[in-house]
Amino acid sequence: METVSLSIPAGPEHLRLVRLVAAGLASRLQFTIDDIEDLKIGVDELCAYLTGSQGREGTLEIAFGVGDDHLEISGSGRFQPGDKIRTQLTELSRMILDTVADEAVLEQNDGVPRFFLSKRRASEKTIDL
Amino acid sequence: MERATLSKEEVRELFREYRAAEDPEAQAKFRGQLVNQHIGLVEFLARRFRNRGELLEDLIQVGTIGLLKAIERFDLDREVEFSTYATPTIVGELKRHFRDKGWAVRVPRRLQELHLKLTNVVGHLGQELGRSPTIAEIAQATGETEEAVLEGLEIAQAYNFTSIDAPIDGDSGGTTTFADQLGADDEHLENLEYRASLAPEMAKLPERERRILYLRFFKGLTQSEIADKLGISQMHVSRLLNRTLVQLRRALEEE
Numbered sequence: 001m002e003t004v005s006l007s008i009p010a011g012p013e014h015l016r017l018v019r020l021v022a023a024g025l026a027s028r029l030q031f032t033i034d035d036i037e038d039l040k041i042g043v044d045e046l047c048a049y050l051t052g053s054q055g056r057e058g059t060l061e062i063a064f065g066v067g068d069d070h071l072e073i074s075g076s077g078r079f080q081p082g083d084k085i086r087t088q089l090t091e092l093s094r095m096i097l098d099t100v101a102d103e104a105v106l107e108q109n110d111g112v113p114r115f116f117l118s119k120r121r122a123s124e125k126t127i128d129l
Numbered sequence: 130m131e132r133a134t135l136s137k138e139e140v141r142e143l144f145r146e147y148r149a150a151e152d153p154e155a156q157a158k159f160r161g162q163l164v165n166q167h168i169g170l171v172e173f174l175a176r177r178f179r180n181r182g183e184l185l186e187d188l189i190q191v192g193t194i195g196l197l198k199a200i201e202r203f204d205l206d207r208e209v210e211f212s213t214y215a216t217p218t219i220v221g222e223l224k225r226h227f228r229d230k231g232w233a234v235r236v237p238r239r240l241q242e243l244h245l246k247l248t249n250v251v252g253h254l255g256q257e258l259g260r261s262p263t264i265a266e267i268a269q270a271t272g273e274t275e276e277a278v279l280e281g282l283e284i285a286q287a288y289n290f291t292s293i294d295a296p297i298d299g300d301s302g303g304t305t306t307f308a309d310q311l312g313a314d315d316e317h318l319e320n321l322e323y324r325a326s327l328a329p330e331m332a333k334l335p336e337r338e339r340r341i342l343y344l345r346f347f348k349g350l351t352q353s354e355i356a357d358k359l360g361i362s363q364m365h366v367s368r369l370l371n372r373t374l375v376q377l378r379r380a381l382e383e384e
Contacts, residue, residue, distance in 0.1 A: 023279050027264035034261035034351040053379045099346045
């Protein structure tokens with residue numbers, strides 16, 4: 001699997017780049033615009049937990065794994081020790097992620113918050129249309 | 130509401146009934162009829178601003194606010210016809226919109242135009258293909274590169290429409306009010322109200338935003354399907370959805 005990596009300051013204003021890269025890679029996999037919009041929402045939802053709405057000191061490391069028909073996006077936050085990050089998804093977030101992604105996880109290992117999201121090309125919904 | 134064209138005298142009569150009406154329901158009814166009667170004027174005026182990088186549907190909403198103001202201020206004792214009186218108010222509202230609330234950040238004109246082009250093409254292609262188009266298909270149809278298309282889609286989020294996307298009061302919505310869009314399959318909306326307990330902020334959202342959220346995440350409709358259902362563009366759905374999610378996240382964070 002090919003991987004593209006991105007490292008950005010942990011502010012919401014930089015998430016645009018994450019969305020653009022995700023969309024660009026999804027486009028190469030022939031995702032439809034509906035699926036791309038979903039992917040961007042999923043990425044935003046997870047990244048928002050890491051950056052918070054105000055941003056944090058530190059960086060976000062994002063890796064995009066490009067499969068034959070799906071993308072795997074993982075991210076982690078490198079923050080100040082002691083920075084409290086909520087890694088428990090709200091019920092609403094869970095619902096959003098279940099809708100827009102095939103798999104979405106947010107967790108914390110050794111004090112490092114991480115997420116993983118995967119999305120396959122062409123949701124059934126789109127084909128059925 | 131039907132839109133039979135009324136004569137000048139009939140319009141004046143409608144105004145008299147509106148002014149005479151005392152209970153809010155009757156007022157809303159007459160106001161709705163007055164709006165309906167002049168929505169064509171709003172559309173006509175809004176169209177004059179359409180090549181400035183904003184969607185016509187949004188401009189019509191802005192113009193409708195101007196129309197409502199004109200309806201409130203119109204003085205029946207004056208000899209002037211209402212449409213003559215309302216025109217500068219509506220145009221003023223549109224101009225003010227561009228002055229105050231245009232692009233949230235300065236977006237190069239080329240990108241604004243691209244955004245508009247994409248809005249149209251995405252809609253047409255979707256109809257033609259019977260499914261949501263890919264970026265490559267959009268690029269081909271617009272003659273743009275895929276990179277430009279992706280950038281253009283992202284730019285959609287640069288709009289700042291907070292005020293005009295907010296619902297105008299009552300049933301004064303003009304062409305199609307949101308209530309018109311309610312289908313039988315949406316009767317489970319109470320379900321959403323119930324679920325709203327998981328995010329009380331959701332209950333505070335304007336009706337349209339809440340509905341889009343509901344249709345997307347509770348009913349599983351795609352953005353394109355929602356766009357069809359509500360009679361707005363997919364890009365507009367995307368913008369509203371993204372903005373709503375940002376608001377919700379912020380609200381939840383502040384808890």
